[in-house]
Amino acid sequence: MAKEASNGSTKPPPTPSPLRNAKFFQANMRILVTGGAGFIGSHLVDRLMENEKNEVIVADNYFTGSKDNLKKWIGHPRFELIRHDVTEPLLVEVDQIYHLACPASPIFYKYNPVKTIKTNVIGTLNMLGLAKRVGARILLTSTSEVYGDPLVHPQNESYWGNVNPIGVRSCYDEGKRVAETLMFDYHRQHGIEIRIARIFNTYGPRMNIDDGRVVSNFIAQALRGESLTVQSPGTQTRSFCYVSDMVDGLIRLMEGENTGPINIGNPGEFTMLELAETVKELINPSVEIIMVENTPDDPRQRKPDITKAKELLGWEPKIKLRDGLPLMEDDFRTRLGVPKK
Ligand SMILES: NC(=O)c1ccc[n+]([C@@H]2O[C@H](COP(=O)([O-])OP(=O)(O)OC[C@H]3O[C@@H](n4cnc5c(N)ncnc54)[C@H](O)[C@@H]3O)[C@@H](O)[C@H]2O)c1
Ligand SMILES: O=C(O)[C@H]1O[C@H](OP(=O)(O)OP(=O)(O)OC[C@H]2O[C@@H](n3ccc(=O)[nH]c3=O)[C@H](O)[C@@H]2O)[C@H](O)[C@@H](O)[C@@H]1O
Numbered sequence: 001m002a003k004e005a006s007n008g009s010t011k012p013p014p015t016p017s018p019l020r021n022a023k024f025f026q027a028n029m030r031i032l033v034t035g036g037a038g039f040i041g042s043h044l045v046d047r048l049m050e051n052e053k054n055e056v057i058v059a060d061n062y063f064t065g066s067k068d069n070l071k072k073w074i075g076h077p078r079f080e081l082i083r084h085d086v087t088e089p090l091l092v093e094v095d096q097i098y099h100l101a102c103p104a105s106p107i108f109y110k111y112n113p114v115k116t117i118k119t120n121v122i123g124t125l126n127m128l129g130l131a132k133r134v135g136a137r138i139l140l141t142s143t144s145e146v147y148g149d150p151l152v153h154p155q156n157e158s159y160w161g162n163v164n165p166i167g168v169r170s171c172y173d174e175g176k177r178v179a180e181t182l183m184f185d186y187h188r189q190h191g192i193e194i195r196i197a198r199i200f201n202t203y204g205p206r207m208n209i210d211d212g213r214v215v216s217n218f219i220a221q222a223l224r225g226e227s228l229t230v231q232s233p234g235t236q237t238r239s240f241c242y243v244s245d246m247v248d249g250l251i252r253l254m255e256g257e258n259t260g261p262i263n264i265g266n267p268g269e270f271t272m273l274e275l276a277e278t279v280k281e282l283i284n285p286s287v288e289i290i291m292v293e294n295t296p297d298d299p300r301q302r303k304p305d306i307t308k309a310k311e312l313l314g315w316e317p318k319i320k321l322r323d324g325l326p327l328m329e330d331d332f333r334t335r336l337g338v339p340k341k
């Protein structure tokens with residue numbers, strides 16, 4: 001049983017699938033990754049596939065993800081890729097579910113907000129229903145956006161947040177808040193084994209080139225020789241975690257004994273102007289930095305308090321921003337066809 005934050009009595013977890021006792025059952029761990037064709041999901045799949053005891057099933061509707069991210073596993077006997085939208089029920093027999101499916105870049109989650117909230121609410125309900133039916137443990141990738149425009153800094157998990165319920169970001173941040181609520185209600189009411197990660201801004205290879213998020217925007221702009229677009233006022237802060245650190249944190253959370261929510265992120269905090277200056281210095285000193293208009297409800301500051309992750313998961317990030325940016329640059333150069341001089 002998970003140790004923590006149950007906020008009330010819980011039922012014991014449901015018994016796992018009868019397949020567990022079947023005569024021809026293989027001792028492999030079957031793992032479903034929703035959103036596994038996306039940025040974080042595909043890196044997670046790479047790590048899970050390294051373990052020969054794991055069978056991995058990816059369910060993705062390819063809204064922001066791509067088969068390309070998984071091409072090295074297509075056809076592998078321990079890997080299966082399903083075109084599936086999580087707003088529809090899914091019937092598979094699995095032991096663990098990493099539930100990532102949801103567009104993450106503000107440009108994409110605001111593109112069809114009704115679909116985004118359906119993905120967060122109905123999609124999470126469907127995955128919890130699946131977890132209940134087969135007795136699987138389920139991990140939700142929630143977000144630091146549940147803290148909204150935070151009035152507490154840095155943010156720890158006991159902060160309830162400052163979120164606009166009717167703004168243009170609400171489909172995502174309120175959607176994730178409901179998803180967290182559903183996770184805890186299924187845990188208390190049905191004994192489902194849950195894990196909640198509150199992910200802070202993550203970057204790395206395989207982000208969509210035109211993803212719209214700040215790190216990928218600045219790197220693509222620097223490589224194309226375009227001006228770096230800092231959205232005003234430029235003093236807003238974010239804390240950036242390299243994707244391999246993130247994947248390590250997610251797996252530790254899934255394998256550990258704590259429900260969470262647990263912040264997973266890198267506490268190194270930068271203003272967007274500082275980030276632009278760093279990208280300019282490291283990638284293309286000849287580009288300009290320009291100030292452009294911002295979007296509504298942009299959080300002014302964000303930095304994770306990772307005390308819980310350190311104590312409960314023995315996790316902390318290893319890769320500093322200055323070391324992670326060049327790793328991402330190499331991947332973007334290859335995809336944009338811009339060789340190093
Ligand atoms: N990258 C970050 O900085 C960050 C920060 C906080 C939380 N998260 C969370 O982590 C998860 C992964 O984020 P990412 O950065 O890899 O984003 P991403 O957009 O690259 O990946 C999301 C994946 O989910 C798929 N998807 C979207 N809607 C779906 C649906 N209805 N049914 C099935 N698949 C669907 C997409 O096609 C894509 O492959 C998301 O849940 C996101 O909210 C990410
Ligand atoms: O980590 C999180 O919890 C959330 O963070 C991000 O949302 P956001 O921080 O707004 O991400 P970006 O779009 O990358 O913006 C970061 C900052 O950069 C600024 N920005 C963005 C793009 C750009 O070209 N220039 C620029 O200055 C934005 O105004 C914002 O202040 C992710 O996109 C969400 O998926 C995720 O859940």
